[in-house]
Amino acid sequence: MIKPFLAIGLLLGVLNTTTAVLPQVIKIGSDTSYAPYEWLDVDGTAKGFEVELTDAMCQHLGVKCVFVATDFDGLIPSLQSEKVDMLVSALAMTEKRQRQIAFSDKIFAVAPRLIAPKGADLQPTADSLRGKNVGVEQGTTQESYANAVWRNQGVNVIAYQNQHLVYEDLVAGRLDASLQDQVAGEEGFLKQEKGKDFAFTGPAINDTKYFGVGTGFGFRKGDDELREAFNQALIAIRADGTYQAIAAKYFDFDIYGG
Template identity: 50%
Template sequence: MKKILLPFIIAAVTASSMSFASTTIRLGVEPGYAPFEIKKPDGSLAGFDIDLGNEICKRMAAQCSWVESDFDGLIPSLKAKKIDAILSSMSITPARLKEIAFTQKIYGTPARLVTAKNVELQPTAASLGGKRIGVFQGTTANTYAQEKWAIKGVDVVTYQSQDLVYADLVNGRLDGAFQDAVAADAGFLKRPIGKNFHFSGPEINNETYFGVGAGIGLRHEDTELKAKIDQAISSMLADGTYAKIASNYFDFDIYGK
């Protein structure tokens, strides 16, 4: 589904007024993270991130081209100029800011542990000793689990998608799953597949690992694109469009969490 790069057209516009008409913005996404990004049975993409991206492109008079990728391949693809931006529930963390730039926050991203309802665990190495905890590779949850738990003997198991984590949790191959709390709530616990599971222990909001929220990833040099996207996000927040889109997925303030 990758398309040939259509560079931002500078001809036919003045130096003081950049037009994004006839421009395709290639947005990298890993479509296995409900309710933010999913692939429907017909192959089309849907979810909160997809709706946000399409609205942003609309406000920029640009065309969104969604490029699917493994999550841990998104930053390399951006740096290699195979995509123009990352819109895939990517947290703005100090480590990632050394590699890429981000837009302003688009929503909050605390992390949380999920276990069976008859199991109570805390998100600590002491509580998780001898347990198997599933994480989605390339995520902030994976980094946190590896550096805080795995080095102390917890069996942290990485998967290529969040859905695979949930599948093994349901099948009893895992004692718990650790991931974004919002995604776990709307994409698992509120679905039939998650009826026998619950959040175990408190949220983790460590900014070193989980940042200040999710944003759209960009190359450091693409300052004009960043300004245009930030402007679109700000206008969506101001005129109520953001809240309207969010209400289709969440019954709480996703931006403020």
């Protein structure tokens, strides 16, 4: 039998884990060149699927979120140096990144895929891409994969500071293909006017060694209260349908995955 004062103490302990004192302003590092997840509007305002999700979570938590545009390969350093408080940038939860930072629960899950000019018969294999120029964004899991699996097999892997530059060189004919998240490639390029002469080629790449088991928000190791607060906020917005309503604005399939 649990004594009354002990039961009250246990209850207060549970409440304390879910009502942590959070900063009133949370600075969020994000690569805003990766539509539909994050992009900058003409007025410099961050927009996108993850931006709306984060705003909904911050509203649930009663805090203000401020997005700080950061090149992808600078995200983890900016978090570790405390320039930002967390990362929201379609971050795949890979083993390598988990050694550097802590992750939230899964936010969504998608796989990467090649884009090439329409009619190009290219597959996401070293044999098919040997001698070809393939663009990737610096610091991404796509870059890690291409360097590890393709580069030493004769594929010219070219890294760019952001995704916009990858697409620019693809359109200009300086690249034979680009490798990026499938949804970002479709929504941020193929469905746009600049991508009208391009298409996916070959199947999606599913390799958990390089691409992990989904994406999450990034936190400094030890910032457990902030991380758990966003985990609880994610549970809340999925339970009340907010997550699904936001996702339906951007996707016609279940972005969360199984």
